[in-house]
Every structure is written in structure tokens, then in C-alpha cells.
Amino acid sequence: MTADGIGVAVRRKEDRRFLTGAGRYTDDIDRYGQVYACFVRSPYAHATVDSINKESALGMPGVLAVFTGADVAADGLGLLPAGWMIHNKDGSPMKTPGHPLLVADRARYVGEAVAVVIAETYAQARDAADALEVDYTPLPATIATGTASKPGQPQVHDDVPNNTAFDWCIGDKAATEAAFANAAHITKLDIVNNRLIPNAMEPRAAVGEYDPGTEITTLYTTSQNPHVARLVLSAFVQLAPEHKLRIVAPDVGGGFGSKIYVYAEETVCAWAARKVKRPVRWTAERSESFVTDAHGRDHVTHAELAMDANGKFLGLRVKTFANLGAFASLFGTATPTYLYMTLLSGQYKIPAIYGEVDAVYTNTTPVDAYRGAGRPEATFVVERIVETAARELGLDPADLRRRNFIQPDEFPYQTPVLLQYDTGDYDKHLTKALDLGDYANFTIRKADSAARGKLRGVGFACYIEACGIAPSAAVGALGGGVGLWESGTIRFNPTGNVTVHTGSHSHGQGHETAFAQLIATHLGVPVDQVEVVHGDTMQTPFGMGTYGSRSLAVGGSALVKAADKIVAKGKKIAAHLLEASEADIEFTDGKFTVAGTDKAKSIQEVAFAAYVPHNYPAGVEPGLEESAFYDPLNFTFPAGTQICEVEVDPDTGEVEIVQFVAVDDFGKIINPMIVEGQVHGGIAQGVGQALMEHAVYDQDTGQLLSGSYMDYCMPRADDFPTLKVGLTETPCTHNPLGVKGCGEAGAIAAPAAVMNAVTNAVGTMVQMPATPLRVWEALQSAAPAAAAE
Amino acid sequence: MSTTVSLTVNGKPCTVEVEPRTLLSALLRDKLGLTGTHVGCDTSQCGACVVHVDGKSRKSCTTLAVQVDGAEVTTIEGLAAADGTLHPMQEAFRENHGLQCGFCTPGMVMSAVDLLHTNPSPTEAEVREWLEGNICRCTGYHNIVKAILDCAANLRGAQQAAE
Ligand code: FES
Ligand code: FES
Numbered sequence: 001m002t003a004d005g006i007g008v009a010v011r012r013k014e015d016r017r018f019l020t021g022a023g024r025y026t027d028d029i030d031r032y033g034q035v036y037a038c039f040v041r042s043p044y045a046h047a048t049v050d051s052i053n054k055e056s057a058l059g060m061p062g063v064l065a066v067f068t069g070a071d072v073a074a075d076g077l078g079l080l081p082a083g084w085m086i087h088n089k090d091g092s093p094m095k096t097p098g099h100p101l102l103v104a105d106r107a108r109y110v111g112e113a114v115a116v117v118i119a120e121t122y123a124q125a126r127d128a129a130d131a132l133e134v135d136y137t138p139l140p141a142t143i144a145t146g147t148a149s150k151p152g153q154p155q156v157h158d159d160v161p162n163n164t165a166f167d168w169c170i171g172d173k174a175a176t177e178a179a180f181a182n183a184a185h186i187t188k189l190d191i192v193n194n195r196l197i198p199n200a201m202e203p204r205a206a207v208g209e210y211d212p213g214t215e216i217t218t219l220y221t222t223s224q225n226p227h228v229a230r231l232v233l234s235a236f237v238q239l240a241p242e243h244k245l246r247i248v249a250p251d252v253g254g255g256f257g258s259k260i261y262v263y264a265e266e267t268v269c270a271w272a273a274r275k276v277k278r279p280v281r282w283t284a285e286r287s288e289s290f291v292t293d294a295h296g297r298d299h300v301t302h303a304e305l306a307m308d309a310n311g312k313f314l315g316l317r318v319k320t321f322a323n324l325g326a327f328a329s330l331f332g333t334a335t336p337t338y339l340y341m342t343l344l345s346g347q348y349k350i351p352a353i354y355g356e357v358d359a360v361y362t363n364t365t366p367v368d369a370y371r372g373a374g375r376p377e378a379t380f381v382v383e384r385i386v387e388t389a390a391r392e393l394g395l396d397p398a399d400l401r402r403r404n405f406i407q408p409d410e411f412p413y414q415t416p417v418l419l420q421y422d423t424g425d426y427d428k429h430l431t432k433a434l435d436l437g438d439y440a441n442f443t444i445r446k447a448d449s450a451a452r453g454k455l456r457g458v459g460f461a462c463y464i465e466a467c468g469i470a471p472s473a474a475v476g477a478l479g480g481g482v483g484l485w486e487s488g489t490i491r492f493n494p495t496g497n498v499t500v501h502t503g504s505h506s507h508g509q510g511h512e513t514a515f516a517q518l519i520a521t522h523l524g525v526p527v528d529q530v531e532v533v534h535g536d537t538m539q540t541p542f543g544m545g546t547y548g549s550r551s552l553a554v555g556g557s558a559l560v561k562a563a564d565k566i567v568a569k570g571k572k573i574a575a576h577l578l579e580a581s582e583a584d585i586e587f588t589d590g591k592f593t594v595a596g597t598d599k600a601k602s603i604q605e606v607a608f609a610a611y612v613p614h615n616y617p618a619g620v621e622p623g624l625e626e627s628a629f630y631d632p633l634n635f636t637f638p639a640g641t642q643i644c645e646v647e648v649d650p651d652t653g654e655v656e657i658v659q660f661v662a663v664d665d666f667g668k669i670i671n672p673m674i675v676e677g678q679v680h681g682g683i684a685q686g687v688g689q690a691l692m693e694h695a696v697y698d699q700d701t702g703q704l705l706s707g708s709y710m711d712y713c714m715p716r717a718d719d720f721p722t723l724k725v726g727l728t729e730t731p732c733t734h735n736p737l738g739v740k741g742c743g744e745a746g747a748i749a750a751p752a753a754v755m756n757a758v759t760n761a762v763g764t765m766v767q768m769p770a771t772p773l774r775v776w777e778a779l780q781s782a783a784p785a786a787a788a789e
Numbered sequence: 790m791s792t793t794v795s796l797t798v799n800g801k802p803c804t805v806e807v808e809p810r811t812l813l814s815a816l817l818r819d820k821l822g823l824t825g826t827h828v829g830c831d832t833s834q835c836g837a838c839v840v841h842v843d844g845k846s847r848k849s850c851t852t853l854a855v856q857v858d859g860a861e862v863t864t865i866e867g868l869a870a871a872d873g874t875l876h877p878m879q880e881a882f883r884e885n886h887g888l889q890c891g892f893c894t895p896g897m898v899m900s901a902v903d904l905l906h907t908n909p910s911p912t913e914a915e916v917r918e919w920l921e922g923n924i925c926r927c928t929g930y931h932n933i934v935k936a937i938l939d940c941a942a943n944l945r946g947a948q949q950a951a952e
Binding site: 011012014015016017018019020021022023024025027028030123199200201202203251252253254256283285286287507508509510673674676677680681682683684685708709710714715716717718720722723746 | 866892894916924930932
């Protein structure tokens, strides 16, 4: 193992620039002649836009232009599309009205952009935007997830009856009904997966620029996947042909899914730069982020679990209403279907599963993938109902899970809901988590809490997730509009250092370090001699970007393939230099050696020879640079156990997390420090969902009531104890690194673990977020019953 | 309508034309090109914008430029030594992986430096409470808290060694 290769907690290469204020985020970019965009947004959830009086803003100081939906349409720009086609139960395609860049005639959610003002300074643009006269006629709005499809609700789109985008199902309905008919016990649960707002700390931003010389439009923007953005903007929106469009995502301050999608504002900046012939910039104010960044989750679900007399699972049936918001966003339709119900088997053998999803349009901000995307929703259903079942049956929750786990010798395991798990050892991480959390002594701690007047509860979540969605052919067969492979290029420079180009994108994950470690191990080049380039469509090979915990499993695997090609070519060159047969050359630790001798050439010497090929093998191309594309054979399946302990104050309803344990199986680990960091961050987001975060709309007016950090409760440092994390390892069986993906696990499992603990403490059902008020109310409603006992 | 303010930023005196409504964050980012100070919200909640004004941490998004006339301002760019050696707090964040995307980091570091000025031996609970005004979405705060406690221990160790 090299000192800074795979498995070492190498300190991150990117940290120095972030710690010294030298990071380069989109809003830090400064272009000569730049002007500022400010968007005028609909104050109504649903309204016709009757007229816009541009003159009211055009006369203001510094204003260059005002554009509306009519201007965008006149230039032939299209609508923002949905990227994943879902089919209804009857086989017909879903209804997907496109999202206009600027409202043409009817606004469908509060905050939807109606017009844009371009001015010399941001303050001038904002003043003019405030002055722009827009006449609206408000219409009744549909807001609530559970009732949007009921007859008589206001129609969000005229051609989508009952606001139902699609009704979709998965699994074997008849087999599941039969399983329920034979059940000794059935557990039922009604749960809400609360709507969240992603809140990456860097607000979305864009700088659009047009070069009349090359006719290239450049968009610097906060994107997790610049090539996908370019493809969508070119093929669907017709912003510019792909070869005349460059998307650059420089340092990006967090994404969590919300920066996957192609949004109206960024697109308008790129287009407006051509119109006003100046670079056009925009950075969202946080209040704009709240109403325009794609939201997450928002499910209303009924689930039932059938068991035999021994607690063996027989069947699971689930019905979910999923809120898409006003439009189907890029992956907004895949999230509540293929990324959700395919995980309903959890870590368990459940012979029959049947699930149905009705996806509805409402007059709210579009909903799309947010950290975990569908898998937290699945884990919440499965782990809440399993834990509820255990409590109903009077079994230890760990015990009921163990009775139903898929056993290590049962892999590969085909679930009833499409996926085939390749490997896992579920008892191992459960056992380790029980130890780490000292579960054996929980009752002592509970008594201690009780002595202090507190209610203590414990909750489990044994999650599974599917990362690195694949293979591309399967994605296509299920309705996905893209392939989900990844690319990478390794370029040796003549002096022996290395530039790596990856199609994935880092916005906090530390690719510059982890990918360099991979090169260190595979090619023997020290980490500080490797530069990782990402995020610029002009510089990197076409790539699918970073989401779904795919970068290492898919992007890393592409780099391993490219490294293999480098070694193969290097052997030819080294054999020539060492006057040996290619078959006798071995490569280890950056050296090509003639087997059984001390004759060797370093990879740097070989690289130099490749670029200065004076003494060089015949028929071998000069240069040492290789690219590879990797299309995975399957998803990877990280799994793990979280155990949460809470203390509830019965007087105030306040919930304190007093212990949090997470043990994860991510397969092989490249950098344990980075992996742990991902787990911590995920847990914090999951705890946020469980206890505090909630996007709340006024049910009549459709105004977002939680539209700022004053109203939307973000998790803070003092909401957490020190987290206890651990790892187990069963390597992925089908990628060259044996890695699985770690970016979402924390957020996937934590809501279930926390809510199981809260329910255990309170003794009755509480919906997320378990705010002090809700917990207190639950305690009050439980109290008479308790008193009667 | 504009006015001028004179202040010292990272040890350098400067005089800048501003509007009465110009915020200190805008002065630093737009007028002086010091883009290390970030703006993450519009309600003075997130702390991405924290700088030091006369040695105390302050949210630059909630400070008018005209309020700092005559003041000494230190930003994240001014924290490391002139030779590039990182400040012990910066070093502790790197060593403990106290940052991921880096967006909250300048404000976190500036806030943490002020904490240790105020309280050189904080408990974990005190660190967590101090960070109330700084939001991080990436790290779950775990390694940030660790970094600050680590830095405090290191500084105390160094001081004892010097005594
Ligand atoms: S920018 Fe959020 S507190 Fe200053
Ligand atoms: S490191 Fe990303 S917000 Fe803190």
C-alpha cells in the first residue's frame, strides 16, 4: 500500500483553498462588463398573468432590458423537460407539461419567474424588478398531497385530469393479496414523509456569457452535472447547439440533489447574455432558493405488513401519494417510483410485495431528488413498519429483524421489486451497532432518564440503498432518458505528473483527494503529483455527474479502467527501453520491472519516453494518456444499522438525541476520513427531517410559510451529541474497486431511527417533524389512555 | 448618492466609495475582491459571512459598510501568516476534516477563532452553543466541533510549553 493510496485517511488536497478564502464559487467569478439579473416572481400560487408593463421598469436607472415569457418564446427556446418517463398501470405514458423558463400566461407556484430585469448593478435590477407592473388574476390553488387527486380540486394543468401525473405500480398484486390472506398478524401504518427544502449553503448562481468571435455561449453555474445540463439545454431547450455551449461548474457549495436539475434562472442568464451582449449574472437570495430550488420528499403513505405466527414476513403492500409540485422536474418522476419502491424489500426476505404510487401535480415548487432520493422514503416505510410490528408482537426490534434478514449465503438475492442485491451481511452491522451503542444496558439508561423525569426511547433503522444507478440499458428500459455510465481520462504529462479528468463532479465530496489516492495506488504516483480536473464541459470528457452516491463506484471504476490501459501501454514502452519481452515486464508501485531482475524504469521515465519518443517501440503511438468509460453491471447496495436514543421532556415535548450510532457497510473504503464525514452530514440531514425541517404551505393560498431560516428550522451544532460511527465491509462484487457509495446512507436511515425512538419514548405515533408541539400533543392524547390503564 | 468609508482590511488601509445601503459583505466581495467571505442567507442566520471587526466576530451581511468606517476588519484571507502558514484554527479544520464543500468554512473558522479568544478552554457543549449562528449543511458539525476542541487543546499545549 502506498503511503497516500487507497485506505488511508489522506488530508484533503482541496482544503487549503477553502480554508484561506481562495475557493472559486460561481458568485466569486468576476467578468468584464458584467450586468445583473433580478427575477420578478409570481406572488400567487396560481394566477393568470394578464399583462406586464415593461415601461414601468425600463425607465429606471441602469436598466438595460426586461424580458418576459413572450420574449423567450419568440427566440424559440423550449420548456424544461422531465428526464424520466413513467408509464401508468394501463401502459399509457404519464402526463408531463414542461416547465416554462418564464411564465407565459399562467403562474403555477409562488416564486415562479414571470420576468427578468437586467441592469448595471444588482441594486438597480432589484429596484426595477420591484417597480415592474404585472397584472394577475388569482385562481384557486391545489396544495395538499393527499387530496390533490380528489375530484373537484382546482386543476394545475388543464390537460391533466385530477392532477394525476401518473398512477404506477410495482410487484405482484395477486401474490401479495394471497400472502395477506394467510397472515397471522398484520401491522398497518399511515405515515407522512415531510416535504423538505435542500438548503445547500451556497445559493444557486449563474454567470452567462457569449463570445461573438467563437459564437460560444458559456454558463458558469452551480451544477452537480454540467454535461447533463449542457445536453438538456441543447437538445430540449434549444439554448445553443451542444458544441457551441460550454457549462462550467467551478467550486460548488453543496448540492444534495438540488443542483442536479436544469433551472429556469440559470438558463435565462445564458440566453440574456446573448441578448444584451454583456455577461449576465444572478445569485439567488436565500428567499429565492426557498421557493425555487427543487424540494424533496413529500409523500403520504399507507403501508401494511403481513406476518406469520413467528413474525416471519409474508407480504408488504404500500400505497403512496407523491407530490411532484407544479411540474415534473428532471428526475422528479423517477424519485417516487424506481428509486423508491424498488427498495421496499429492505434487508429482508419478503416473498410478496406490491406497491402503488399516484403522483400528483400541485401549485407548489417542483419536487425532485434530495439526498437519498426515494430511498429514505422507502427506508422510512420499511423500518417504521417493521419496528411497529416488533412492538405490537412484543418482540425486540433487533430480534424481529434478525428473523427476517437475507442471510449472507443467500446472495445474489432477487427481491420481488426488480432489484438483485449482490452481497451483504446484515447481522454483522446490526451486531456491531448493538455493541457500539451498548444496547444491552438500554433499560438501565431508561430508568436513569425516568429518574430525571425524562422519557427515553430507542429506535432502529436497518437500511439498504441502491447507489450508482445502472446499467444504462436497464435505465433506458425503465424510462430513463440518459445512460448512467461515467468517464475518466488519465493524462501523464512529460515531466511525469498526472492530470486526471473526470466526468463526475465534486461539491464537497473530496474527489480531488480520493481520485488522486486511486491513482496513487494504481499507478504509483504520489497524491500531490496528481491534479483532478472536473466540472468544465470544455475540459473533461462527457460525464453524467455526481448524484446517487455514484462517483466512486462508477467514476472511480472508469479511472481504474483507464489506469489499466496506461499500464498496458507502459509495459510495451518499458519492454523496449529495458530490452526485454513485454510478457516479462511487471508493474508495481510505479515501476516497470523485468521479472526476476532489478532492471526497472519508473512510470515517469516511461512517460517521458512516450512524449520524447527517440528510443521507442515500433508501432506504439506516442504519448501517455488514456480514457475509459464505465457502465456498471448493477447498482451497488450499501447497507447498515443506525440506533438512535432520545430523551423526551414530557413538560415541553422537546426531543433530545442523547446517543446516535451508525454502522455502515460501504464495501472497500478509499479514504475513511471522507467516508465518516459523509455519514455525519447525512445523519444531520436525516435528524433535521425527523425533528425540525418542514416546508409548510398555507393550504388555501399556497404561500410558503417556511420560506427563510427564521421559519424553516435547520439543524444546528447544538442539536447533536457526538456521533458514534463504525464500518463493516463486504466488497461490492461487480466493480473493480469493490466500493459501494456512502454519500446518502446517513440521510436515508436517520429519519426512521429517530422516529422509531421518539415513538418508543412517547408511546404513540408522531408524524415528522417531531416538533416539541407535536410531541407534547401526542403525549397529551396518550395521557388519558395511560391514566386509564 | 454615495459616500466614502476608510478602514483597514487585513492590515491594509483602504478608502472605498459606497452607497449608504451597501453591506460590509458587499464591500468586501464586490469592491475589494475578497470573495472568501460568503453570503448564504438574507436573514442573518447562517454565519457564512462572519468576519472580525476590531477583533470581534461579526456578520458582515448585517453590517452596513458605513458602520465600519475607521475599523480594523479581518477576513478569512487575512488569517494565515504572511508566509502562507495556516492559522492553527485553519490547520485544525484541515486535520479534522471540518469542511466538505467549503462554503460555510470561512465563517465557521472566523467564528471559532473568536470563540477561543473569548474562552480558550470551551467544553464541547460550549462549542456547540457558540456555533448557533453558523449553519453547515455538509458536515453534521461533528468534525467542526472536533476541530475547534482540538485547536483549543493545541493552543493550550503550546502556551504551557512556552511558560
Ligand atoms: S449571510 Fe447568512 S448570516 Fe450573513
Ligand atoms: S462544509 Fe458545506 S456547508 Fe459546511
